[in-house]
Amino acid sequence: MIRTLVVDDDYHVAHAHALSVGRIAGFSVVGEAHSAEEARLIIKDEHPDLLLLDMYLPDYNGLDLVRRLTRESARSADSDGPNHVPDFLLVTAARDIESVRSAMQLGAVYYLVKPFTFAALREQLESYRQWRQRLEHSNEADQGTVDALYGLLRSPAVASATRRNLPTTMARVLDIVQSSATPLGAAAVAERLGVSRPTAQRYLAMLVQKRAIDLDLAYGTTGRPEHRYLSRSPRR
Numbered sequence: 001m002i003r004t005l006v007v008d009d010d011y012h013v014a015h016a017h018a019l020s021v022g023r024i025a026g027f028s029v030v031g032e033a034h035s036a037e038e039a040r041l042i043i044k045d046e047h048p049d050l051l052l053l054d055m056y057l058p059d060y061n062g063l064d065l066v067r068r069l070t071r072e073s074a075r076s077a078d079s080d081g082p083n084h085v086p087d088f089l090l091v092t093a094a095r096d097i098e099s100v101r102s103a104m105q106l107g108a109v110y111y112l113v114k115p116f117t118f119a120a121l122r123e124q125l126e127s128y129r130q131w132r133q134r135l136e137h138s139n140e141a142d143q144g145t146v147d148a149l150y151g152l153l154r155s156p157a158v159a160s161a162t163r164r165n166l167p168t169t170m171a172r173v174l175d176i177v178q179s180s181a182t183p184l185g186a187a188a189v190a191e192r193l194g195v196s197r198p199t200a201q202r203y204l205a206m207l208v209q210k211r212a213i214d215l216d217l218a219y220g221t222t223g224r225p226e227h228r229y230l231s232r233s234p235r236r
Helices: 011-022 036-046 062-076 097-105 118-136 143-154 156-164 168-179 186-193 197-209
Strands: 002-007 027-033 050-053 087-092 111-113 213-219 225-231
Touching (some): 002 011, 011 118, 036 050, 087 118, 097 111, 168 186, 168 213, 186 225
Parallel strands (some): 002 027
Antiparallel strands (some): 213 225
16 A cells, blocks of 8 residues: 555645545545645655645645755765655645746656546556556666556556546556566466467557557567567657
């Protein structure tokens, strides 16, 4: 479970966001904070993985909270180990480009402008979950892995729209490929899905035609290429 802290100065909005996060598979809410200092205390105690973070807070803004957490982590690195600095997804009414630029520079997972729909929040969180899964199962980052990791965070809306338009089994094939840390062959997809290899191969080929996934040809000792499939690179 991805442990999430909701930070918003409006009690009703914070609670609504917490309820929304709780409806998304793979996420749990560890608390609600209504100021930056309250968030700091909860982060210290609960060590959340992710902040659903508002920009406007009564004491100092959300980005200043991230900066403070980062400084504290750096100062403590030489003593008892670094403090926890969670990932953060900014949810805010701030529409100025400087705020967006600052959020990107500080490493925001995404920037959702209020008001937004539950579907939009779910798409971003599901993409973040896939990104974490890929990171946890990757031992080293070749260019394909790097492209896939960046792609999961940069184009979640496109991926979700594609998935909604697919038949159920094909959508499951797409999920298997996108959540894998390494390229998969048809046999591996078939085993995870519980179908025959030809069936998996057919769906994989259709997804390549739809430009939903990429085909990678791996040449072995026999000289014949093995067809493997991976998340689509944002550059292609």
